Amino acid sequence: MAEFDILEQLVSFSSVVGQPNADIVHWIADYARSHGAEVTTALGPEGDRSNLFVTIGPRDISGVILSGHMDVVPAGESDWASGPFSIRADGDRLYGRGTSDMKGFLACALAALPDFTKMPLKRPVHLAFSYDEEAGCKGVPHLIKLIPTLCALPDMCIVGEPSGLRAIRAHKGKAAARITVKGRSGHSSRPDQGLNAIHAMIEIxxxxVNAASALTQGPFDSNFEPPYSSLQVGKISGGQAVNIIPDLCVADIEARAIAGVSPASLIEPLRWASEALRVHGFETTFDMLSEYPALSLAVDAPLTTLMHELTGIEPLAAVSYGTEAGLYQAAGIDSIICGPGDIARAHKANEFITRDELSACRSMLVNLGKRLSA
Structure with missing residues (x-):
């Protein structure tokens, strides 16, 4: 099948983050098996979502992972010009949810799979397709833990997030947490008889805010914009009515860290601040929602050189958003970002990718296969 036809199939599965994904997993697995590839379906702890690992070539030799996520963000925007879960072609453009982020890359990898099976690969190609990346890379850690039982540890990983087919060597890490403060309700005329959870949350x-301000003073990494780590309160809720002492307040907080800084360490002081409220009678919980490390691949790494040769474009030093690449690198696998499409088109109505972008990506992957066969 051509990459265009495969993309049409993939987009037709509404594999929204946080939802069961059996339909798209089964389709991809059946397709890969039909071309003679070895397929492992790995059910996640949620019980209704799976990762996929596909191998072409010798399992006992270190090879290359082509990594992508099968999930997409919801498509609830009102200004879609057509159904988001079906392809609408308009000239060179192919519209639909996930076309750029990142079913376009999955389609290219799957379209190249029959080419790989016909090559005398001396080193294997692995397709590692995950779930719930859009929820903070929740699915792929389970897959990464499984890889050493499936094959020799790969030494390279290409994460196909949309990058205009220009390789990217680094990205920031991220941690997100939810802080819950429980107080005691009552009539607002008697604040002495209640415990105001919102007032308590203000201390956190x-x-x-103070921590976020301090981060602007460094440490710095000029490859990123901004060149420092950051922290923000992204969501807060609490209270029922103005004349009721609020007994519950919940805040979601995230940190994004430059390479060499642990994202979780930036949020940890807020855990201490929440626990300090307990001496005043409040109940508090601190739940990590997601965490992944930064990516930092050396400018002279073999994978950097390989991607420069395959794409003909000088790799970009860094981006500020995150991907699964940092997790693969933390597992001892050199990783880089490179995929078709544009991140600026993602997470919005009328997301699209072009036929030329897909064709160029498939050609790049076929050339990668030829390198692994030489």
Whole structure:
């Protein structure tokens, strides 16, 4: 099948993050098996979502992973010009949810799979397709833990997030947490008889604002924009009515860290701030929602050189958003970002990719296969 036809199939599966994904997993697995590839379906702890690992070539030799996620963000925007879960072609453009982020790359990898099976690969190609990347890379850690049982540890990983087919060597890490403060309700005329959860949360928020301000003073990495780590309160909720003492307040907080800084370490002081409220009678919980490390691949790494040769474009030093690449690197696998499409088109109505972008990506992957066969 051509990459265009495969993309049409993939987009037709509404594999929204956080939802069961059996339909798209089964389709991809059946397709890969039909071409003689070895396929492992790995059910995640949620019980209704799976990762996929596909191998072409010798399992006992270190090879290359082509990594992508099968999930997409919801498509609830009102200004879609057509159904988001079907392809609408308009000239060179192919519209649909996930076309750029990142079913376009999955389609190219799957379209190249029959080419790989016909090559005398001396080193294997692995397709590693994950779930719930859009929820903070929740699915892929389970797959990464499984890889050493499936093959020799690969030494390279290409994460096909949309990059205009220009390789990217680094990205920031991220950690997100939810802080819950429980107080005691009552009539607002008697604040002495209640415990105001919102007032208590303000102490934590003040700590967050101060921490965010301090991060602007460094450490710095000029490859990123901004060149420092960051922290923000992204969501807050609490209270029922103005004349009721609020007994519950919840805040979601995230940190994004430059390479060499642990994202979780940036949020940890807020855990301490929440726990300090307990001496005043409040109940508090601190739940990590997601965490992944930064990516930092050396400018002279073999994978950097390989991607420069395959794409003909000088790799970009860094981007500020995150991907699964940092997790693969933390597992001892050199990783880089490179895929078709544009991140600026993602997560919005009328997302699209072009036929030329898909063709160029498939050609790049076929050339990678030829390198692994030489």
């Amino acid at each position: 928020l003040a700590s967050a």
